[in-house]
Amino acid sequence: MGVILINITAIVTQPDQPAKRGQKFTASPIAQLAQQHNLPMYKPTKLDNSNLDHLKLFKPDLSLVVAYGKIIPQSWLDTPSLDTFNLHFSLLPQYRGGLCVSEAIKNGDPHTGVTLIQLDADMDHGPIVAQTKQDININDNVSDLLTKLTSTGITLLQQQLPLIASQKHSLTPQNHSQASYTPTISVRTKKSAFIPWNTIKLALKGKQSLKTHHLICSLNPQPGAWTKVTSNKKELVLKIIRTHLDNDNLIIDTIQLPSRQPTSWQSFLSGYSFPTS
Numbered sequence: 001m002g003v004i005l006i007n008i009t010a011i012v013t014q015p016d017q018p019a020k021r022g023q024k025f026t027a028s029p030i031a032q033l034a035q036q037h038n039l040p041m042y043k044p045t046k047l048d049n050s051n052l053d054h055l056k057l058f059k060p061d062l063s064l065v066v067a068y069g070k071i072i073p074q075s076w077l078d079t080p081s082l083d084t085f086n087l088h089f090s091l092l093p094q095y096r097g098g099l100c101v102s103e104a105i106k107n108g109d110p111h112t113g114v115t116l117i118q119l120d121a122d123m124d125h126g127p128i129v130a131q132t133k134q135d136i137n138i139n140d141n142v143s144d145l146l147t148k149l150t151s152t153g154i155t156l157l158q159q160q161l162p163l164i165a166s167q168k169h170s171l172t173p174q175n176h177s178q179a180s181y182t183p184t185i186s187v188r189t190k191k192s193a194f195i196p197w198n199t200i201k202l203a204l205k206g207k208q209s210l211k212t213h214h215l216i217c218s219l220n221p222q223p224g225a226w227t228k229v230t231s232n233k234k235e236l237v238l239k240i241i242r243t244h245l246d247n248d249n250l251i252i253d254t255i256q257l258p259s260r261q262p263t264s265w266q267s268f269l270s271g272y273s274f275p276t277s
Helices: 029-036 049-056 100-106 142-165 197-204 209-219 265-271
Strands: 017-019 024-026 063-065 084-088 111-118 128-135 226-231 234-246 249-256
Touching (some): 084 142, 100 111, 100 142, 100 209, 111 142, 128 142, 142 209, 197 209, 197 249, 209 234, 209 249, 249 265
Parallel strands (some): 063 084
Antiparallel strands (some): 017 024, 084 111, 111 128, 226 234
């Protein structure tokens, strides 16, 4: 096969969103990257016909969707001459939905993967172009695993995009009877990331420690696993950043108090007194 050049004609991404405590409107990571490379960029608020007319001006041969966060109408999917494709961070049909990475960690899966599909109007439903497995380390949090999956996904695209461009790719229908779905992204809030101290205390003694460790990893770095403890009759809020297992016992490595820098668990214990057993 000869060299196939793929020219990025435009980046379509979500509008700027309020972020962090100041709620300052911030561009998406892909929008920031597009700006760095002087790529044409479009941030439609609605995927309607008016905005579709704007997209058609770019005359795309193919569209690649990654973590867009919305169901894309069929009219948008049909616009590219070669079709629209999606890179999804699970081994579809397992873990359809936006929390595919965190759910694999929470459930203690030994591996997950990256799936390239041809998009249709249903969520993560289209036929599979190719898949690649990715091992999950027992201490991976969401950021760790996303980094690995991104690298795996880049390699997969390098292999498959030339085949798609020359229309030599294959399509395999998903087995929809085996599909599983993640919770909606809207449930992933700070409130939902709370873990009772009693649960953690039991895990420190080896009870449900693996399950608790997986849960903590699945909630980090965002929204961030947290708990409440009482020291000298004062309630403290602790963000639990890192844990690991030792002889089936949960070991807390790093925590963070509100408005403080992260610190080691041992350093924290040297300054505060409360029962851990």
